[in-house]
Amino acid sequence: MKVLAIDTSNYVMGIALIEEDKVLGEYITNLQKNHSVRVMPCIEALLKECNVNPSELDKIVVAKGPGSYTGVRIGVTIAKTLAWTLKIPLAGVSSLEALAANGRFFNGYISPLFDARRGQVYTGLYEYRGGILEAVQEDRNILLTDWAEALKVMKRPVLFLGNDVSLHQESLKEILGEHSVFGSVSLHSPRPNELAFLGLTKPDDDIHKFVPNYIRLAEAETKWLEQQNNSL
Amino acid sequence: MKDQLILGIETSCDETAVAVVRNGRDILANVVASQIESHKRFGGVVPEIASRHHVEEITFVIEEALRQAGIDYNDITAIAVTEGPGLVGALLIGVNAAKALSFAHNIPLIGVHHISGHIYANRLITELKFPLLALVVSGGHTELVYMKEHASFEVIGETRDDAAGEAYDKVARTLNMPYPGGPHIDRLAQEGEPVIKLPRSWLEEGSYDFSFSGLKSAVINTLHNAEQRGDHINPADLAASFQESVIDVLVTKALRAAKEYNVTQVLLAGGVAANKGLRAALTSAFVDIPEIELVIPPLYLCTDNAAMIAAVGSVLYEKGKRADLALNANPGLEM
Numbered sequence: 230m231k232v233l234a235i236d237t238s239n240y241v242m243g244i245a246l247i248e249e250d251k252v253l254g255e256y257i258t259n260l261q262k263n264h265s266v267r268v269m270p271c272i273e274a275l276l277k278e279c280n281v282n283p284s285e286l287d288k289i290v291v292a293k294g295p296g297s298y299t300g301v302r303i304g305v306t307i308a309k310t311l312a313w314t315l316k317i318p319l320a321g322v323s324s325l326e327a328l329a330a331n332g333r334f335f336n337g338y339i340s341p342l343f344d345a346r347r348g349q350v351y352t353g354l355y356e357y358r359g360g361i362l363e364a365v366q367e368d369r370n371i372l373l374t375d376w377a378e379a380l381k382v383m384k385r386p387v388l389f390l391g392n393d394v395s396l397h398q399e400s401l402k403e404i405l406g407e408h409s410v411f412g413s414v415s416l417h418s419p420r421p422n423e424l425a426f427l428g429l430t431k432p433d434d435d436i437h438k439f440v441p442n443y444i445r446l447a448e449a450e451t452k453w454l455e456q457q458n459n460s461l
Numbered sequence: 462m463k464d465q466l467i468l469g470i471e472t473s474c475d476e477t478a479v480a481v482v483r484n485g486r487d488i489l490a491n492v493v494a495s496q497i498e499s500h501k502r503f504g505g506v507v508p509e510i511a512s513r514h515h516v517e518e519i520t521f522v523i524e525e526a527l528r529q530a531g532i533d534y535n536d537i538t539a540i541a542v543t544e545g546p547g548l549v550g551a552l553l554i555g556v557n558a559a560k561a562l563s564f565a566h567n568i569p570l571i572g573v574h575h576i577s578g579h580i581y582a583n584r585l586i587t588e589l590k591f592p593l594l595a596l597v598v599s600g601g602h603t604e605l606v607y608m609k610e611h612a613s614f615e616v617i618g619e620t621r622d623d624a625a626g627e628a629y630d631k632v633a634r635t636l637n638m639p640y641p642g643g644p645h646i647d648r649l650a651q652e653g654e655p656v657i658k659l660p661r662s663w664l665e666e667g668s669y670d671f672s673f674s675g676l677k678s679a680v681i682n683t684l685h686n687a688e689q690r691g692d693h694i695n696p697a698d699l700a701a702s703f704q705e706s707v708i709d710v711l712v713t714k715a716l717r718a719a720k721e722y723n724v725t726q727v728l729l730a731g732g733v734a735a736n737k738g739l740r741a742a743l744t745s746a747f748v749d750i751p752e753i754e755l756v757i758p759p760l761y762l763c764t765d766n767a768a769m770i771a772a773v774g775s776v777l778y779e780k781g782k783r784a785d786l787a788l789n790a791n792p793g794l795e796m
């Protein structure tokens with residue numbers, strides 16, 4: 230069973246090809262460069278290197294967000310079009326969950342995070358239980374300080390992962406003290422092969438209806454809903 | 462000879478569209494999923510919302526087009542996709558879906574300019590005869606394009622400010638009409654008389670460029686001044702007067718360009734080509750010139766669709782134009 234995994238949801242762009250319990254190949258960059266231009270040529274190159282034809286793929290896995298709206302859409306569009314046209318299953322995995330996988334041997338909670346500007350982050354809470362990554366609290370968009378206060382109450386060590394952690398490290402330390410643990414640089418980029426393996430544990434999605442998990446409504450929609458509520 | 466089958470994909474604004482065109486002329490399928498109902502509540506197209514809808518629709522629409530055409534991937538000669546201009550987030554969905562299909566089945570990929578698509582919508586009605594002149598009028602464009610042969614586009618005039626369709630939408634908003642305003646103005650204009658004096662912007666002598674922002678301001682001022690005086694202005698008359706001013710300039714310049722460039726065909730193209738007033742005025746302007754054939758596409762080919770993109774793809778394919786998997790969306794693509 231050959232699985233192609235695609236993650237374009239944030240600056241880290243990752244593609245992996247796995248077969249059973251083997252990683253055949255992986256491509257990963259952490260650059261603020263155009264994913265739309267680069268991702269398809271990278272997929273093509275990786276499959277070619279691994280001597281795999283698109284028609285030999287058995288499943289597509291994609292990081293479905295949260296992240297950059299445009300970034301997530303590029304990966305999701307490619308993934309759903311490929312899965313649908315090759316008539317193979319598609320599984321979406323939280324972009325945060327894929328990042329949390331890097332905390333495999335940590336004894337405690339894992340909080341993967343992406344910066345969402347204006348003091349906010351996209352984050353969730355995960356934990357490895359018996360070697361399996363489980364979501365303890367669902368992914369959300371929250372003020373970092375509110376998140377840290379919520380974690381403080383739990384009185385357990387939390388490992389923070391992600392290239393944006395450095396932006397919030399001081400606030401986290403200040404609120405959580407010794408319970409805040411920070412991953413090393415090598416753990417901050419989500420690995421596409423982790424995404425691929427996580428995808429194997431997920432149920433197949435309905436390809437036609439598959440959309441990113443943006444977490445947030447579009448700004449225009451939020452405003453529109455506010456207006457509707459005000460006029461009631 | 463084997464038929465040439467082009468799969469067209471268009472997502473530059475608020476329509477998710479996929480079509481199959483045979484030999485550049487015959488529409489086998491032309492599927493358009495419009496988002497207009499969703500955008501109406503915002504009074505215009507919201508780019509982020511448009512992009513989200515495209516992701517929801519894209520594989521549905523491709524499947525439906527293939528089903529209607531009764532073809533499989535092996536039958537497809539090439540995939541043509543709109544690469545620009547348009548909303549970047551919206552364009553990206555079509556471009557990336559097209560690239561995924563091209564990669565999965567090893568089908569040649571071609572990037573298409575949206576406006577050239579509007580022009581080639583005419584080839585789905587009748588064969589193009591060169592040299593020709595196309596009058597492209599849409600929400601984002603007002604252009605006169607000269608073509609001496611297939612796939613050769615020379616813009617001889619363009620708008621310096623608002624596009625005609627934009628002016629329509631703004632005037633409609635001033636008259637408190639719902640989005641999209643163009644068709645409402647057109648309908649209202651049929652009920653009124655062009656009795657209100659409004660300016661026509663001819664620009665400098667010999668120019669084929671357009672300008673509609675002055676006209677738009679004049680409409681707003683006319684309403685505003687009447688309100689202050691407590692006068693009543695018949696909105697139908699105002700709509701008719703506005704429409705007459707727009708059409709007068711469009712038709713006069715098109716007619717002059719057609720004669721100067723000695724063309725054999727004049728094509729109307731773009732969303733505003735659906736305007737009844739414009740259709741009627743163009744028809745009567747060219748009725749006495751039998752040596753110039755005037756072509757006006759039916760309504761369903763005037764608004765955004767993918768058959769027109771496939772029609773351009775057909776010609777570009779023959780010319781050997783190909784895109785690779787690094788093809789990007791280009792919101793400001795030049796013709």
Ligand SMILES: [Zn+2]
Nearest residue numbers: 575599732765
């Ligand atoms: Zn258009």
